[in-house]
Amino acid sequence: MRQVTRVTIALPNDLWEKVKRSVPAGQRSGLVATALESELRRRQRVQQVAALQQHQKAMLKKYGTLPASSEAIEQMRQERDDERHGLR
Numbered sequence: 001m002r003q004v005t006r007v008t009i010a011l012p013n014d015l016w017e018k019v020k021r022s023v024p025a026g027q028r029s030g031l032v033a034t035a036l037e038s039e040l041r042r043r044q045r046v047q048q049v050a051a052l053q054q055h056q057k058a059m060l061k062k063y064g065t066l067p068a069s070s071e072a073i074e075q076m077r078q079e080r081d082d083e084r085h086g087l088r
Contacts, residue, residue, distance in 0.1 A: 009032075023031050
């Protein structure tokens with residue numbers, strides 16, 4: 001069984017009225033918990049995207065731009081394979 005902590009939160013009156021009208025009394029805590037978990041996951045994803053963007057900037061600064069076209073990548077692979085097989 002999950003441990004539960006009781007907390008007091010302040011909500012705008014109109015928001016609380018909407019909750020009372022649309023969510024039965026025994027389900028309101030679950031709604032709040034689900035909403036908080038969802039928001040925390042969203043914020044974590046935002047932080048992860050920001051960290052990834054920082055990493056991308058660091059890699060761009062360190063290595064510069066790399067070929068983006070599939071043809072250029074295929075050509076590099078062919079050159080590598082040719083070198084391995086002594087064709088170049």
